[in-house]
Each structure stands twice: as C-alpha cells, then as structure tokens.
Amino acid sequence: MKIKSTLEEHFEEIGNDHVSASEDTPLRDDAFILTDDEKIARIRENIREVMLTLGLDLDDDSLKGTPDRVAKMFVKELFGGLHPDRRPKSSTFKNKYKYGEMLVEKNITLYSTCEHHLLPIVGKAHVAYISNGTVVGLSKMNRIVDYYAKRPQVQERLNIQIVRELQNVLGTKDVACVIDAKHLCVNSRGIRDIESSTVTAEYGGRFQEESVRREFLDYINLDTNF
Ligand SMILES: Nc1nc2c(ncn2[C@@H]2O[C@H](COP(=O)(O)OP(=O)(O)OP(=O)(O)O)[C@@H](O)[C@H]2O)c(=O)[nH]1
Ligand SMILES: [Zn+2]
DSSP states (O other), rough: OOOHHHHHHHHHHHHHOOSSSSSOOOTTTTTTOOOHHHHHHHHHHHHHHHHHTTTOOTTTTTTTTHHHHHHHIIIIITTGSSSSGSSSOOOOOOTOOOSSSSEEEEEEEEEETTTTOEEEEEEEEEEEEOOSSSOOOHHHHHHHHHHSSSSSSOOOHHHHHHHHHHHHHHHHHHEEEEEEEHHHHTTTSSSSSOOOOEEEEEOOOGSSHHOOOOOOOOTTTOOOOO
C-alpha cells in the first residue's frame, strides 16, 4: 500500500515532463525492496488489469498466460538492467603488448526500450577507447551496452551511461560511443516514419580532438560530423 501511494505522488510530481536532468536512470529509493519474484507477482496483476480493461477474455487459451509472460519479461529481460546485481563484471588486463592505438568494437546489436512509450529501440552501438595501460575483454563492451540497454531509456542517457561505465572500468576518459537506432514509437505509431533513425554520440577525452574523432567515425563508416 505504501509503495502504491508513493508511486502516485511521484507521477503527480513529474507530470508530463519527460526530460530528466540526470545521467542516472531515475530510480526510486525503494527500487529494490521487493524481490524479483514479488515484482513479477505485482506486475502480473497489473497487466491482467490492463488486459481486462481492454475487454480481453483472460480465460482464452492463448491469452491466459500473457500477464505472467509479460511480468517475467519485464523483470528478468527487458528491464533486467535496472538491477545493480546484473551489472557485468568487466575483467581488465594489463596492456603488456603496449597497443597504443584506438580499439573499436563496432556494430554491437542493441535492443532497448523507450521510456516514454515502452516500445522497442533497435539499433547498433559502436564503442571505442584508447588504452592508457588497461584493456578490457572485448565481449565486456557488448555486455555493458546490453546491461544499460535493458532499462527504460532515452537514447541520449543510454549513450552517456555506456561511456561513463567504460571510463570507470578502463580508468581513462578516452572512450567514445555512437548509437544509431530506430525507435518504434516513431516508426510504428505516432508520426509513423518508418525510415528515420536516431544517431547519438558521446566523446570523452581525446575523442574530442577532431582527428581522433574522425578516425573513429571512419572505422564505423559514419560520415556525419557529430
Ligand atoms: N530525446 C528523446 N526523445 C525520445 C526518445 N524516445 C522517444 N522520444 C520522444 O519522446 C517524445 C514524447 O512526446 P509526447 O508528446 O509526450 O508523446 P506523444 O504524444 O506520444 O508524441 P508523438 O510520438 O509525437 O505522438 C516523442 O517526441 C518521442 O519521439 C529518446 O530516446 N530521446
Ligand atoms: Zn517512445
């Protein structure tokens, strides 16, 4: 009961203003008081209510499992990256081979969820860094992208969170990330522009230098001057 009333207060506070000033995902203080199973049980009932309100027959064979499927999918999959326990452990190594050039992990598949409409964001992330003595396992970059994507997101914040995490892991500011993604809230509803996609970029440290940024964009074949 307490949670419900605080939630209502929260919605009154934010109203229609979607823009958050912070680069952190706006989480409530009590975000992890409930266990995953408790959250699934609550969401299952909420989705049931939505479906009943829409007039759907939940005794139907095909529909009856949907509230449970959606609840599990929200907690464990689509929004699994809200939980700090799922933050990937990024094994780092000493750069003994003294590789001093840029490393680019490109075309990382990205599935996220738009926090305004809860519809999919589908695209590619391209990540780069210049080592200052530490290197990170390649797959960890894909994992970091996936972890932060598994939250309700706006693309700008997702982009910043990926760069910030890699900067922490690698102990350097020299990290960049470009995301090119389609938002189904733009493509399949609303304005219904199927062709448009959204490009965001975050350049840390040396990536703010024109030549370094250019090299990165050349590797990922993006000629736009972001
Ligand atoms: N900046 C930003 N905006 C986003 C992102 N994802 C969705 N949006 C936009 O969030 C806005 C929400 O605007 P509203 O006017 O409240 O929502 P709406 O009435 O459904 O708007 P339409 O989509 O234009 O129908 C829309 O313009 C979306 O395109 C994102 O990642 N970043
Ligand atoms: Zn949206």
